[in-house]
Amino acid sequence: MRVYLDHSATTPVHPEVTKVVSEYLTEKFGNPSSVHVFGREIKKAIEDARAQVADLIGARPEEIIFTSGGTEADNMAIIGAAMANQKNGKHIITSGIEHHAVTEPCEYLAKQGFEVTLLPVDKDGLVSLEELKDAVREDTILISIMHVNNEVGTIQPIKEIGEFAKEKGIVFHTDAVQSFGKLPIDVNELNVDLLSASAHKIYGPKGIGCLYVRKGTKLQRITHGGGQERRRRPGTENVPGIVGFGKASELAKESMESENKRLTYLRDKLMKGIEERIDHIKLNGCRENRIANNVNFSFYFIEGEALLLSMDMKGIGASSGSACVSGSLKPSHVLLEMGLSHEIAHGSLRLTLGKDNTEEEIDYVIEELPKIIDRLRSMSPLYDAHKHKR
Ligand SMILES: *Cc1c(COP(=O)(O)O)cnc(C)c1O
Numbered sequence: 284m285r286v287y288l289d290h291s292a293t294t295p296v297h298p299e300v301t302k303v304v305s306e307y308l309t310e311k312f313g314n315p316s317s318v319h320v321f322g323r324e325i326k327k328a329i330e331d332a333r334a335q336v337a338d339l340i341g342a343r344p345e346e347i348i349f350t351s352g353g354t355e356a357d358n359m360a361i362i363g364a365a366m367a368n369q370k371n372g373k374h375i376i377t378s379g380i381e382h383h384a385v386t387e388p389c390e391y392l393a394k395q396g397f398e399v400t401l402l403p404v405d406k407d408g409l410v411s412l413e414e415l416k417d418a419v420r421e422d423t424i425l426i427s428i429m430h431v432n433n434e435v436g437t438i439q440p441i442k443e444i445g446e447f448a449k450e451k452g453i454v455f456h457t458d459a460v461q462s463f464g465k466l467p468i469d470v471n472e473l474n475v476d477l478l479s480a481s482a483h484k485i486y487g488p489k490g491i492g493c494l495y496v497r498k499g500t501k502l503q504r505i506t507h508g509g510g511q512e513r514r515r516r517p518g519t520e521n522v523p524g525i526v527g528f529g530k531a532s533e534l535a536k537e538s539m540e541s542e543n544k545r546l547t548y549l550r551d552k553l554m555k556g557i558e559e560r561i562d563h564i565k566l567n568g569c570r571e572n573r574i575a576n577n578v579n580f581s582f583y584f585i586e587g588e589a590l591l592l593s594m595d596m597k598g599i600g601a602s603s604g605s606a607c608v609s610g611s612l613k614p615s616h617v618l619l620e621m622g623l624s625h626e627i628a629h630g631s632l633r634l635t636l637g638k639d640n641t642e643e644e645i646d647y648v649i650e651e652l653p654k655i656i657d658r659l660r661s662m663s664p665l666y667d668a669h670k671h672k673r
Pocket of ligand 1: 351382384433490
């Protein structure tokens, strides 16, 4: 059996998306900037996709800029807004649990003379509105807080933050890569000025995403070239990616409600199964304010990498907040920020569900995971010491 439970890393491309993408990789090849019919029909396809993406978040099509993905959208938002607003101040507020696509541009700006405040989160990974209010200063020009955390699935109080930012006249960006297409989003209701999204997290192609830019929001462009995307993101468009992103957005809108119900059921079954069968564990993230497809537990006396390898041998694809996988010894900054010790953070496991997961697959994981944990613990000197202490 092969079970893919890593949908927060990426998703399989929906067959209907593949269909439109391949159309625009073959017969429909024109350059959208060309005046002839070959170009014009491509231009129209891009504008249709823009409307599909905008429709998913209650935006106007002209407020959507296509980018190469979530990372570029985050960079564009943070560096672009900071540069455009620096005469009003150089202070930026973000949280300690953001994706690297947000933390790295903030660090870059800090080296350029901006000041960055990292808001702490509570043990569930939630930002506090009160702490945000306390952190705001006269010279605060930008707030960037993610909508849903990619590791622990916690949903932040974006609406409240948006309301406050608007009241203060501070530009508000949210990295919505993990909520776009999964939670109902209305940019006007949430009062966000800038919002990042990515296609490959919603069954679209990799290498395409967008930044929503509220009309009137000042943004300095970070790449310079031709007139594409109203000069805000020059370069010949990734046409197959864009039409694929449009299709994926349309499909996400259609299935959002039913998928949320289905995934919530499977997720709760998986969480319950793990909690009933395995002891010495800790749920990471918030039980209530949690995205429907995320399960994240720490297993005491276990090394995340060993766990991933054992699961891989059983055909289960998952991920861990333990970062030896990516070549560093430091565990996830998100888990550490939530107050976990290095040891407990290293023993974390993230299982993220998606549209093709079945109940049989969940049953299989509930069956196999306890056996794997037992075996790993039986070899663990830490577990041995713990048993002898008792
Ligand atoms: C995946 C992800 C990104 C990066 O998006 P890419 O399209 O892969 O560049 C940014 N933020 C979050 C929260 C993500 O999950």
